[in-house]
Amino acid sequence: MLSSAPVALVTRGQADQTDEDPLVSQLQALSLPMQHIPLVKQQMRKNHETIPDPYEVDWLVFTSANAVCYFDCLMFVKKWIDANVHVAAVGPKTAEAVASLGFTVDLFPEKTYTAEALADALAAVIRPGDTVVIPKSKQARKVLPNYLNERGANVVDPAIYETKARTENAHDLAVFFKGHDHGVITFTSPSAVHAFKQMQPDLPMWPAICIGTITATAATEAGFSQVDAAFPHTFASLAARVSNYMNEVNTR
The missing domain is CATH 3.40.50.10090 (Rossmann fold)
Structure with a gap:
């Protein structure tokens, strides 16, 4: 009925x-x-691009809470915190997830929580030659890494997890x-x-x-x-x- x-x-x-x-x-x-x-469901990917040593990284950028979760599963987070890597998040919820690991969040967009808004915010602080790590989903759009690459950053965007139906x-x-x-x-x-x-x-x-x-x-x-x-x-x-x-x- x-x-x-x-x-x-x-x-x-x-x-x-x-x-x-x-x-x-x-x-x-x-x-x-x-x-x-x-x-949908998320699962970790075993094969992904090598993530640099945190002491060689200038910015660590998260575009979702899922990316934070899988990064935590893959990496020894304390080493990244000790390396004083700058951290950016796409929005307040992702920033909360990042902060829960012990990171200080240096930047996230104020009003619009999209990759485009995050790219604009990062453009003001990232210098040519900076190494930027963006852990992401296999299905993630390339807007952010492409934008930063065009501005001279060395972008590493490993697809550490994927989403399936x-x-x-x-x-x-x-x-x-x-x-x-x-x-x-x-x-x-x-x-x-x-x-x-x-x-x-x-x-x-x-x-x-x-x-x-x-x-x-x-x-x-x-x-x-x-x-x-x-x-x-x-x-x-x-x-x-x-x-x-x-x-x-x-x-x-």
Whole structure:
């Protein structure tokens, strides 16, 4: 039997290496009906570009909390802290993850938490010849390393982990849509959009609310007809957009 009450579908990977998924927590705090069906998963890559000795590195740059987690798994972090490497993060949540390892975060964009904004911020402090290490996902865009390379930096961007579709959850996804008449789908990465399209080729006529313009563009290109991008690029902002949508639906 179809449920007529709107519901939010969370497609993020299972907690993204933390005990509690931050988006799920934000939606629950707003008392919003939701279901979490992880469509992607991250895993460490054994073969990646060699990471230089920290004493040869000027800047260590993180573009996601996942990158922080896998860097911590791979490296002896205390040596990097002792080397006094400058550290940059793409936004406050990533900065929190970095700080939890004991690093001091020297820089992150003030308003827009994207690779482009981080590149602009770094351009003001990185000098030609500086060695910059950017641990990343295999699927990460090349915007940041290309930008810094063009400005004379020596960029090392090892793909230390990768994101894959959780195809084993395709059945749960199909069952979910059979049981719900309408709602909203949340996406926090292009990888989640691609995984959804792979598992659900006939897209439902549900709006897609995304964290940031890059993910929103991926949703539009996948075929979603109603796409919204939360700004700033935070889980709290995304949850607020979902709440606004739910309120609009409930008052119609």
